[in-house]
Amino acid sequence: SAQRIALVPGDGIGPEVTAQAVKACDAAARRFGLDLVWEDYELGADYWRITGQVVPPDVEQELAKADAILFGAVGDPSVPPGVLERGLVIHLRTAFDQYVNLRPVKLLPGVPTPIKGLRPEQCDLVILRENTEGAYVGAGGFIHRGGPDEIATQESVNTRKGVERLIRHGFRLAMGRPRKHVTLVHKANILTYAGDLWQRTFDEVSAEHPDIEVDYVHVDAMCLYLVTQPERFDVVVTDNLFGDIITDLGAAVQGGLGLAASGNLNPTGSAPSMFEPVHGSAPDIAGRGWANPAGSILSAALMLEHLGHPEAARSLEAGVKAVLPRLGAMRGPEMGMSTEDFGDAVAAAISEG
Amino acid sequence: SAQRIALVPGDGIGPEVTAQAVKACDAAARRFGLDLVWEDYELGADYWRITGQVVPPDVEQELAKADAILFGAVGDPSVPPGVLERGLVIHLRTAFDQYVNLRPVKLLPGVPTPIKGLRPEQCDLVILRENTEGAYVGAGGFIHRGGPDEIATQESVNTRKGVERLIRHGFRLAMGRPRKHVTLVHKANILTYAGDLWQRTFDEVSAEHPDIEVDYVHVDAMCLYLVTQPERFDVVVTDNLFGDIITDLGAAVQGGLGLAASGNLNPTGSAPSMFEPVHGSAPDIAGRGWANPAGSILSAALMLEHLGHPEAARSLEAGVKAVLPRLGAMRGPEMGMSTEDFGDAVAAAISEG
Ligand SMILES: CC(C)[C@H](C(=O)O)[C@@H](O)C(=O)O
Ligand SMILES: CC(C)[C@H](C(=O)O)[C@@H](O)C(=O)O
Numbered sequence: 001s002a003q004r005i006a007l008v009p010g011d012g013i014g015p016e017v018t019a020q021a022v023k024a025c026d027a028a029a030r031r032f033g034l035d036l037v038w039e040d041y042e043l044g045a046d047y048w049r050i051t052g053q054v055v056p057p058d059v060e061q062e063l064a065k066a067d068a069i070l071f072g073a074v075g076d077p078s079v080p081p082g083v084l085e086r087g088l089v090i091h092l093r094t095a096f097d098q099y100v101n102l103r104p105v106k107l108l109p110g111v112p113t114p115i116k117g118l119r120p121e122q123c124d125l126v127i128l129r130e131n132t133e134g135a136y137v138g139a140g141g142f143i144h145r146g147g148p149d150e151i152a153t154q155e156s157v158n159t160r161k162g163v164e165r166l167i168r169h170g171f172r173l174a175m176g177r178p179r180k181h182v183t184l185v186h187k188a189n190i191l192t193y194a195g196d197l198w199q200r201t202f203d204e205v206s207a208e209h210p211d212i213e214v215d216y217v218h219v220d221a222m223c224l225y226l227v228t229q230p231e232r233f234d235v236v237v238t239d240n241l242f243g244d245i246i247t248d249l250g251a252a253v254q255g256g257l258g259l260a261a262s263g264n265l266n267p268t269g270s271a272p273s274m275f276e277p278v279h280g281s282a283p284d285i286a287g288r289g290w291a292n293p294a295g296s297i298l299s300a301a302l303m304l305e306h307l308g309h310p311e312a313a314r315s316l317e318a319g320v321k322a323v324l325p326r327l328g329a330m331r332g333p334e335m336g337m338s339t340e341d342f343g344d345a346v347a348a349a350i351s352e353g
Numbered sequence: 354s355a356q357r358i359a360l361v362p363g364d365g366i367g368p369e370v371t372a373q374a375v376k377a378c379d380a381a382a383r384r385f386g387l388d389l390v391w392e393d394y395e396l397g398a399d400y401w402r403i404t405g406q407v408v409p410p411d412v413e414q415e416l417a418k419a420d421a422i423l424f425g426a427v428g429d430p431s432v433p434p435g436v437l438e439r440g441l442v443i444h445l446r447t448a449f450d451q452y453v454n455l456r457p458v459k460l461l462p463g464v465p466t467p468i469k470g471l472r473p474e475q476c477d478l479v480i481l482r483e484n485t486e487g488a489y490v491g492a493g494g495f496i497h498r499g500g501p502d503e504i505a506t507q508e509s510v511n512t513r514k515g516v517e518r519l520i521r522h523g524f525r526l527a528m529g530r531p532r533k534h535v536t537l538v539h540k541a542n543i544l545t546y547a548g549d550l551w552q553r554t555f556d557e558v559s560a561e562h563p564d565i566e567v568d569y570v571h572v573d574a575m576c577l578y579l580v581t582q583p584e585r586f587d588v589v590v591t592d593n594l595f596g597d598i599i600t601d602l603g604a605a606v607q608g609g610l611g612l613a614a615s616g617n618l619n620p621t622g623s624a625p626s627m628f629e630p631v632h633g634s635a636p637d638i639a640g641r642g643w644a645n646p647a648g649s650i651l652s653a654a655l656m657l658e659h660l661g662h663p664e665a666a667r668s669l670e671a672g673v674k675a676v677l678p679r680l681g682a683m684r685g686p687e688m689g690m691s692t693e694d695f696g697d698a699v700a701a702a703i704s705e706g
Contacts, residue, residue, distance in 0.1 A: 082542035090543070114580055116469050140508075140546035150513035152550035155493075160503035187594070189435035190443070193493035197505035220601035223576060227467055227605040241540070245598060248573035252580040 002035040003307055006066035006272070010044040011084070012281025013291035013339075014072025020293035020343025021070060021300035024319060027347040028304065028312035039066070043088060045076035054087030060095065064271055068303050071276035072296065076283055086138075089276075094132045096271035098264035099162065100169050101131035101243060102302065103278065105230070105250035105260075110325030113255050115227060122231040126173060127250060129243020130166040131264055133157055134194075136240040158194045158239065163201045169267060170237035171209045181213045181234035182206070185222045185242055198239065222246055226253055251278050256330040258292030263302040275303040285331070289338035292331045294320050297346055315353070319346035355388040356660055359419035359625070363397040364437070365634025366644035366692075367425025373646035373696025374423060374653035377672060380700040381657065381665035392419070396441060398429035407440030413448065417624055421656050424629035425649065429636055439491075442629075447485045449624035451617035452515065453522050454484035454596060455655065456631065458583070458603035458613075463678025466608050468580060475584040479526060480603060482596020483519040484617055486510055487547075489593040511547045511592065516554045522620060523590040524562050534566045534587035535559070538575045538595055551592065575599055579606055604631050609683040611645030616655040628656040638684070642691035645684045647673050650699055668706070672699035 007022065009015035022038060029036045041059060048054055055063075063069060069092070074084040092098070107113050107123035139155035167184075174182045184202045188195030199216065206214045217225065219242045225232055226249050238246065251260035260278035277295030285291060301316035323345045328336030337345070360375065362368035375391060382389045394412060401407055408416075416422060422445070427437040445451070460466050460476035492508035520537075527535045537555045541548030552569065559567045570578065572595045578585055579602050591599065604613035613631035630648030638644060654669035676698045681689030690698070 082545065085542050114469050116467050135509075135540075136543055138543075138545060139506075140544075142546060142550070144513075146553075148513055150550060152511045152546045153492075154509045154511070154544045154547035156488075156507045156509075158505045158507070160497075160501055187488075187597070189438050190489055190491075190594075190597075191493075191507045192435065192491060193495060193505045194507035197495070197503060200499075220597050223598055223602035224605040224610065227580065227602065228609075241543075244540070244543075244573045245576055249576035249580065249602065252577040256581075257577065 002037045003067040004037045004039060004065070005303070006041055006063050006069045007038050008041045008043050008069060008071045010072040010074040010281060011076045012073055012283040012286040014044070014074065014281055016287070016289070016339045017277060017291050017293040017296035018070060018072040020339060020346065021296040023343045023347045024297045024316050024350060025300050025304065027350040028309075028315050031315065031351060031353065032309060032312045034309055034312060044074045045079045045084060048079060048084060054084060055091060063092070064096065066272045068272050068307055069274040070300060070303060071274050073277065073279060073281040075281040090136060092274055093264050096266055096274065097132060097268070098266045098271070098273055099130065099132045099165055100265040100267060101129035102263045102265055103127045103129060103243070103247040103250065103260065105247070105254050107254045108259070108321050108324055111255040111259065111330070113253060115253055118230070118253070123254060125230060125233040125236060125250075127236045127238065127243060127247050128166060128170045128173070129247060130162060130239050133159060133162045134240035156191075156194050156239070156241070158197050160197065160201060163198055164205065167202055167205045167237050170235050171205055171212055174212050174235040175209070177234055179234040180211055183214070183233055183236045184216045185219050185236055185238040185246065186216070187219050187242075188216070189218065194239070202237070219246065223249055226250060247278060256292070257295070258331045259294045259298070261295050261298035261302055263299065263306060265306065273303070273306055275299040289340060290332045290335065291339045292335065293339050293342050294324060297343070315350045316346070319349035322349045355390045356420040357390045357392060357418070358656070359394055359416050359422045360391050361394045361396050361422060361424045363425040363427040363634060364429045365426055365636040365639040367397070367427065367634055369640070369642070369692045370630060370644050370646040370649035371423060371425040373692060373699065374649040376696045376700045377650045377669050377703060378653050378657065380703040381662070381668050384668065384704060384706065385662060385665045387662055387665060397427045398432045398437060401432060401437060407437060408444060416445070417449065419625045421625050421660055422627040423653060423656060424627050426630065426632060426634040428634040443489060445627055446617050449619055449627065450485060450621070451619045451624070451626055452483065452485045452518055453618040453620060454482035455616045455618055456480045456482060456596070456600040456603065456613065458600070458607050460607045461612070461674055461677055464608040464612065464683070466606060468606055471583070471606070476607060478583060478586040478589060478603070480589045480591065480596060480600050481519060481523045481526070482600060483515060483592050486512060486515045487593035509544075509547050509592070509594070511550050513550065513554060516551055517558065520555055520558045520590050523588050524558055524565055527565050527588040528562070530587055532587040533564055536586055536589045537567070537569045538572050538589055538591040538599065539569070540572050540595075541569070542571065547592070555590070572599065576602055579603060600631060609645070610648070611684045612647045612651070614648050614651035614655055616652065616659060618659065626656070626659055628652040642693060643685045643688065644692045645688065646692050646695050647677060650696070668703045669699070672702035675702045
C-alpha cells in the first residue's frame with residue numbers, strides 16, 4: 001500500500017536538492033515497485049514572514065500522519081538566526097520523538113577528502129547523536145541581564161531513559177556491522193554529572209552485549225582522531241551537542257557537508273522519522289544549480305531503508321557513488337554538472353540498475 | 354633580578370618533555386642574560402597516591418608566589434580519571450584566575466600536516482579559550498540517581514565579567530597582529546542564554562574597536578572550517594568547552610598534539626600564569642625518549658614572552674623550527690631522535706644564535 005512522504009524543501013538550496021532526492025526515489029519506486037506518495041509543505045522563511053508561525057499546529061498534525069518526512073534546509077538572512085532552526089528542525093525532532101540522529105561518516109570512492117592518504121576503507125563509521133535532550137533543551141536563564149554583574153546559565157538535561165534508548169540503538173546497530181564496536185564520546189572527566197550518567201548507562205548496556213567491543217573517547221580527543229585515525233571507529237554514541245560538533249567534522253573528513261546525510265529516527269514508529277542533509281540552506285549559492293544534492297539523495301536512501309526498502313535504498317547509494325567521481329568539485333560552478341543534471345544522472349543510473 | 358619559575362613536571366612524559374623546555378630556557382637565559390631560578394614541585398599521581406592530596410594548601414601558596422609555572426602533564430592509569438586533571442590543572446587555572454587559555458594553532462615549516470595542500474601561511478591563528486567558567490565550573494546534579502527516572506544536569510555558568518575580559522584580551526591581541534580579525538565561536542542559535550551573553554558582549558567590545566574586523570562562526574561549522582579553510586581565522590575567542598574541543602582539532606591540523614603549546618594567562622598579574630603543552634601524560638610512551646618536547650618548549654617560549662623576554666622567546670621558537678624538519682615522525686621511535694636529543698639540538702641552536 002502507498003507510503004505517504006511529507007516533503008519539506010525549505011529555504012535556499014533546500015528545494016533544489018530535495019527535488020533531486022524525489023527524482024531518485026521515484027526512479028527507485030518504478031524499478032522496485034514501490035508506491036510513494038509525496039505531499040509538499042511550504043514551510044520556511046517565506047511562510048514564517050507571511051504567517052508569523054514556523055509550524056502551525058494543524059500542519060504539525062498532518063506531518064505527524066506521514067510515513068516519513070524528507071526535509072531540505074531552513075534559514076535565510078531575512079529571518080533572525082535560530083528562529084527557523086529551533087522552531088522547525090529542533091521542534092520536529094523533539095515533537096516527533098526522533099531520538100536517534102543517525103549520521104554516517106563514509107568516504108565514498110572517488111571523492112576527494114581533505115585528509116592526506118585517507119582511503120575509503122579507513123573511513124566508514126556511523127555517529128548516533130542523541131537528538132531530543134542535552135544542551136538542546138533550551139534550559140537556562142539570565143540574572144542581571146545587560147548589567148555588569150550579568151550571569152547567563154545554560155543547562156544540559158540528560159535523562160536515563162533518553163541516554164539509554166540512544167545507547168541501546170547504538171549496540172543494536174553495531175550487532176549488524178562486521179566490526180561490532182561501539183565508542184562512547186563525552187567529556188566525562190569535566191562534565192561529571194552528565195558524563196557519569198552516560199558512562200554508567202553505557203557500561204550497563206555494554207555488559208548485556210559481551211560480543212560488542214567498546215571504548216570511551218573524550219570529545220576533544222575525538223576531534224583529533226576523526227582527522228588522524230577515523231579507522232578507529234565503527235559506531236559512535238554521543239550527546240546532542242557533541243554529536244552536532246563531531247558530525248560536522250566528520251562531514252569535512254568525508255569530503256564536505258554537501259555529501260553528508262542524516263536520519264532523525266523515531267525507532268518506535270510512534271511518529272514519523274525525518275531525513276535531511278547535514279548541510280544548511282546555503283543562501284549564497286541558492287538557485288544557481290551549484291548545490292551538491294548527494295547529501296539529500298543519501299538521506300533519502302536512509303529514508304527508503306527505514307521505510308522497509310533496503311534494495312531501493314542501495315540503488316540510490318549506488319547511483320550517487322556512480323555519479324560523484326564525475327564531478328570536478330564537490331560544490332559550486334566547478335562541479336561541472338548542475339544540481340539537476342546530477343539528479344538526472346542518479347535517476348538514470350537507478351533506472352538502468 | 355631573578356625570576357622564579359615553579360616547575361611541575363607531573364606524570365608520564367611530563368618530566369621528559371619539561372626537562373627539554375628547561376634546557377632550552379637555560380640556553381636562552383645564558384645567551385640573553387636572563388636570571389631564571391627553577392623550583393621543582395613533585396605533584397601528580399605518585400604524590401596523590403602517597404599523600405591523598407592533589408595540591409596541598411601550603412604548596413599552592415608557594416606556587417602562588419612564583420613568577421610563572423611551567424607544567425608538564427598529569428594523569429596515570431593508577432588514578433581515577435579526572436582526579437588529577439580537575440584537582441591540579443583545572444584547580445590552578447581557576448585558583449590563579451588564569452582566565453585566558455591562549456593556544457596558537459600554527460603550522461610550522463617542514464611539519465607534516467594531515468591536511469592536503471595546507472601551507473604554513475594558511476594556518477596561523479590563535480585561539481583564546483575562556484579558562485575559568487562555562488561548563489568547567491562543575492555545576493549540576495542528579496535526581497533519582499541510579500534509577501530508571503534518573504536525570505543528570507550539567508550547567509554552563511557564564512558571567513559578563515568573565516566573558517568580557519576574555520573577549521577584550523582577544524581584541525587587544527588582534528590589534529598587534531597584521532590581520533586584525535577576531536572570530537567569535539559559539540552555538541548561539543541553540544545555547545540561547547549563554548550564546549546571547551557572549552554575542553552581546555562581543556558586539557559591544559567590537560563597537561569600541563572599529564579597526565578590527567569581526568565575524569561569528571558556530572562551533573560545528575568551526576570544526577569544518579579548521580580543516581578546510583584555517584586561513585579564515587586570525588584570533589578566535591570562545592568558551593571553555595568549545596575551546597577545549599577546537600584546540601585539540603587545531604593541534605591535529607598543525608601536525609599533532611605533541612607540537613601544540615598553551616599558556617594559561619592571568620593578564621592582571623595577581624597570580625602566576627601557567628604554561629603547558631596541550632598533550633597529556635601519554636603513559637603508553639613514557640620513559641622511552643619517544644615524546645616530542647616541541648609542545649613543552651613552545652609553551653616555555655610563551656612563558657618567556659609573558660615574563661618580558663620576547664627575544665629569548667623567539668630563540669626557543671627558532672630552535673624548535675630548526676629541529677622539527679629533521680624528525681622522521683612527530684612522535685614515537687620513528688622520530689629518529691630521542692626526546693633528549695631534540696632538547697639538546699634546540700639548546701644548541703639557541704646558543705649558536
Ligand atoms: C540547524 C541547527 C539547529 C542544527 C543543529 O544544531 O542540530 C544543525 O547544525 C544540524 O546539525 O542539524
Ligand atoms: C586534562 C583536561 C582536564 C584538559 C581540559 O579539558 O581542559 C585538557 O583537555 C586541556 O585541553 O587542557
